[in-house]
Amino acid sequence: MALIFDIKRYAINDGPGIRITIFMKGCPLSCVWCHNPEGISVHKEKLYTKKKCIGCKSCVEICPEHALTLTRDGIISNNDLCILCGKCVEVCPTLALEMSGTEYSVDYLMSEILKETAFMDRSSGGVTFCGGEPLMHSDMLLELLRRCGEEDIHRVVDTTLYARPEIVTEVMQNCEMFLVDLKHMNSEKHRKYCGTPNERILSNIKMISEAGADFFIRIPLIEGVNADEENIRRSAEFLSSISWKRKEINLLPYHDIGKNKHEKLRTIYNPGSILMAPPSEEVQQRTIDIFEEYGIRAIIGG
Template identity: 50%
Template sequence: MNQPLIFDIKRYAINDGPGIRITIFFKGCPLSCRWCHNPESQSPAQQKFYTASRCIGARDCIEICPNDALTLTLEGIVTDWDLCNLCGKCADACPTKAIEMSGRFYSTDELLKIIEKERAHFEQSGGGVTISGGEPLMFSEYLMELLVLCKQAGIHTAVDTSGFAKKETLLRVAEFTDLFLYDLKLTDPVQHKKWTGVENKLILENLKVLVDKKYPVNIRVPLIKNVNADERNLKETAHFISGLNGNKPFVNLLPYHPIGRGKYKKMGVAYDSYGMEELSEKEIEHAVQVFRAYGIKVEVGG
């Protein structure tokens, strides 16, 4: 079974499905969205973060490193990636957590115990567990094992997905999923590939299949100026959703914020905005009205 690294566990989550939830983040994604606010979610491998502002120059990390991969400079700790094997000893030794490791393995039983501790919040609010990423469907067998455990425990399950997976995989997972949070970024295939690295044919087809088979779906559309918030894409996206069979999914519009910029810096990766900008309140309201004009129930956020 292909087991994912878990890079975050978010308790008291209120924007990842109904009620108060706990969100489990799988590491690894087949998409590489330019606006991704969790860049550490893209690689399935463990990674190291460094926050220079936390570093006090204690040198504990340098002394413990078995490969002499670290050097203290005027800019802070520098890693020689040809020598570093990501053993994590430097992170364990750092007194201020200036160095952190992203990603660790959990068994599904371990995760269930963590999830169970939040049961009181679920029962009071109608919440549950949301599996996010990255892309959970990359690890379908592990995902299904976790979902089955949650269903047996009477816990509501949601899966946040791009839909970029084999149809057969998606439908197997659907049998144990109470709600899909389905990311729909762009309807134009050329633009979708430009901004995410993959084409969207499979994504659109899988969304149609889920709705056709009456699986509960909420569609989540990021709104990004100079990417997908232009009139043409808004109308094409709304037209596509309005053309789905049966009950139309609820739509959450998620305005872009460059909140992930700091994470790129921690990873030692240069951040490029590619011209992406935040929308004004007026532009966001216009997007809402475009979707409502197609008879779609929509709200901002969530």
């Protein structure tokens, strides 16, 4: 059973048409720029937004474990005591406290997905499973994909492809499209910035391309990490060497959107202080030009 940390309706950037996107909690990667750091841990987590807190102490008073203290710096939680019962979240009048991660059954998720079929039908949309990493929860994912398939719902899986090839194959047979992020061609640098090497990801990309799967590649474009000419050229060489009908990628310029979420989790954004910056217009254009040289259309955004 996977914990779900968000269900987004009317999503327009997670595949074709209007979609419902289900976010599964837990990811084997831990990219320093991650936009959804609450999706990395497989466990429930409490989030706290200091600027929403009015200091009413309702949470402190209701906590059965005496895990919360109101300080000058807002509410401090003792995670050794907290059992994540959620009582503090229920009483917080301003939603300063939130819980990330809810256990939903496949039946419940199917009922939520089926509510959106009118929008999906009108827009040629469907459902997208993302995370975190949905392939970490392959049993539940496959059950959801099969049930959606029975309802003729278009299925997209947004994945790192950091998974065993047998799992990737089974998921591929039960979805219409993958969205795959390609973060770095150098395995050591991939490990440095994302916490894992990249060989498994690259071989899975090759495998799905050889199997004729439909997939989009997205590249987060980050100065200081992967926007240098050498990495872009290696990415273009790799993507032009595989059999792949789309030959179109999305470049996603760096954004520090994850910083705010780390503050809510009370964790540290970019703990290694890696210098990351949005790519300049010149770098964006150079990247587009390099991909074009290799016969690949690169589009900013996606």
